[in-house]
Amino acid sequence: MTFLRVIGFSLVMLLGFMGVSHLLPQVEPDLSEPIEVSTDGLDMPGMIALGESLFTGKGTCTLCHNGMGRAPDLLEMDLAATFPSRLNDGRYTGVSAGKEGAKAIEGYILESMKDPSAFVVSGFGKKGTNDTESPMPTADKAPIELTVVEMNAVVAFLQDRAELEPTVPLPSAEDAPVAEEPVETIAALTDPVDIIDEYGCAACHNLNDSGADIGPELGGIGSRLSRALVMESIIDPNAVIADGYDADFMPADFGEQMQLTELLLLxxxxxxxxxPAAVSEDDEGGPEATTGLEVVENYGCSGCHDLNDSKADIGPKLNGIANRMSADEIKAAILDPEAVIADGFEGGMMPDDFGDEMTDGEMALLVEYLTNLTE
Ligand code: HEC
Ligand code: HEC
Ligand code: HEC
Known part of the structure; x- marks a missing residue:
């Protein structure tokens, strides 16, 4: 977590330093408009997460389903025991009456939303109706108006809480987009460029013009992978390892950190x-640098090292390095980072292919630049 925040922070510093921050679109999110995002490719964990956000957000379910006694407290009660007992309740004559299993419970929950009076939990009916009429609004009609996918997501969420494997269908491209009301308390980012910044993707991938190449180039990924696979690569990077790259490098906890709309927008x-443009296809990685500072910028050193006040701390601070290392030692540390691991730091972090990527001229400029860096 801190690791990522640090990368994110360093990246902002790096971009600011490179003077390209003005190139990033500064789009102010319009908090009055809901954001529409397609749910195509969403997997079951995503559906459950969507259901949870709908339950507390757009669905307004927690307005009544809370600890205040207005309605059964669905987030606190033992759903694994409650749902099956409803299906066997003598008063229940709805779609799943007498049935059992996860699919029957899907039917019961959906019916609770679309036709709340089909079964009224004892003691919760409208006054004077002897528990035959439910005070619960119909979830697929105004003002709540959940779409089919949204109701399925809520079902998946409640099934999951009832310790069942969700049985609802996953959304497809034909399904209407989900409109997430902006929730002010947990403001999700609405601009993908900001999302990339926040989660530090550009420290490893060539995104937001970072030029980074620890992870694969993502340009054109839409023609290589399906939307579902791209999403999976982000939340479960070790599920599929991109050719020529190592597993366990990309952080595996984005799924927990990101909000769902962020994941979908990203x-x-x-x-x-x-x-990617043809230039970046060849191994030169752009035009050759002509100053040491340019080399540092082009190869992203300050994303990991505290360099010119970038404050990054994944690698040792480089300002003042000449006080402890000679020019030859610095060059060796860049060419073969694993040969000597700096005290208090981890091996395997610093890319070991700078030697192949840089021209001899760039390496000379870089070493000269580093040896002259003052503390
Ligand atoms: C205005 C208050 C209110 C809102 C909003 C509301 N409910 Fe309800 N809900 C109730 C009440 C009261 C009951 C109990 C009476 C009944 O069974 O219909 C109930 C019952 C249920 C049940 C059956 C619970 C059981 O113990 O068997 C489910 C499932 C349910 N609601 C889901 C939802 C979902 C999902 C939402 C949001 C989309 C929602 N409700 C929104 C008031 C509400
Ligand atoms: C610490 C470095 C690092 C960070 C940070 C990182 N990635 Fe990755 N990423 C990798 C590596 C290495 C791979 C290749 C190995 C693999 O597939 O897991 C990869 C693979 C991927 C792939 C699959 C690419 C393909 O061609 O199969 C996608 C998509 C992706 N990353 C997106 C992201 C996004 C979005 C973020 C930010 C939320 C991010 N990455 C952050 C290192 C990183
Ligand atoms: C992904 C993170 C990362 C990047 C990018 C990176 N480094 Fe490193 N670097 C490290 C880590 C971690 C160490 C400490 C472990 C080791 O010695 O290998 C280190 C060690 C070093 C050392 C040895 C420092 C000492 O005190 O012993 C030098 C010199 C160095 N890096 C220079 C560079 C230069 C120059 C660049 C850019 C061309 C660069 N690094 C890019 C992570 C990185």
Whole structure:
């Protein structure tokens, strides 16, 4: 977590330092408009997460389903025991009456939302109706108006809480987009460029013009991978390892950190990224640098090292390095980072291919630049 925040922070510093921050679109999110995102490719954990956000957000379910006694407290009660007992309740004559299993419970929950009076939990009916009429609003009608996918997501969420494997269908491209009301307390980012910044993706991938190449180039990924696979690569990076890259490098906890709308927007953004320009296809990685500072910028050293006040702390501070290392030692540390691991730091972090990527001229400029860096 801190690791990522640090990368994110360093990246902002790095971009600011490089003077490209003005190139990033500064789009102010319009908090009055709901954001529409397609749910195509969402997997079951995603559906459960969506259901949870709908339950407390757009669905307004927690307005009544809370600890205040207005309605059964669905988040606190033992759903694994309650749902099956409803299906066997003598008063229940709805779609799942007498049935059992996860699919029957899906039917019961959906019916609770679309036709609340089909079964009224004892003591919760409208006054004077002897528990034959429910005070619960119909979830697929105004003002709540959940879509089919949204209701399925809520069902998946409640099934999961009832310790059942969700049985609802996953959304497809034909399904209407989900409109997430902006929730002010936990403001999700609405601009993919900001999302990439926040989660530090550009420290490893060539995104937001970072030029980084620890992870694969993502330009044109939409023509290589399906939307579902791209999403999976983000939340479960070790599920599929990109050719020529190591497992366990990309952080595996984005799924827990990101809000769902962020994940969906980010995926849309990545799917639409154009193929990288021909220049970056060849191994030169752009035009050759002509100053030491340019080399540092082009190879992203300050994303990991505290360099010119970038404050990054994944690698040792480089300002003042000449006080402890000679020019030859510095060059050796760049060419073969694993040969000597700096005290208090981990091996395997610093890319070991700078030697192949840099021209001899760039390496000379870099070493000279580092040996002259003052503390
Ligand atoms: C205005 C208050 C209110 C809102 C909003 C509301 N409910 Fe309810 N809900 C109730 C009441 C009261 C009951 C109990 C009476 C009944 O069974 O219909 C109930 C019952 C249920 C049940 C059956 C519970 C059981 O113990 O068997 C489910 C499932 C349910 N609601 C889901 C939802 C979901 C999902 C939402 C949001 C989309 C929601 N409700 C929104 C008032 C509400
Ligand atoms: C610490 C470095 C690192 C960070 C940070 C990182 N990635 Fe990755 N990423 C990798 C590596 C290495 C791979 C290749 C290995 C693999 O597939 O897991 C990869 C693979 C991927 C892939 C699959 C690419 C393919 O061609 O199969 C996607 C998509 C992706 N990353 C997106 C992201 C996004 C979005 C973020 C930010 C939320 C991010 N990455 C952050 C290192 C990183
Ligand atoms: C992904 C993170 C990362 C990047 C990018 C990176 N480094 Fe490192 N670097 C490290 C880590 C971690 C160490 C400490 C472990 C080791 O010695 O290998 C280190 C060690 C070093 C050392 C040895 C420092 C000492 O005190 O012994 C030098 C010199 C160095 N890096 C220079 C660079 C330069 C120059 C660049 C850019 C061309 C660069 N690094 C890019 C992570 C990184």
């Amino acid at each position: 995926t849309d953004y990545l799917m639409a990224l154009p193929e």
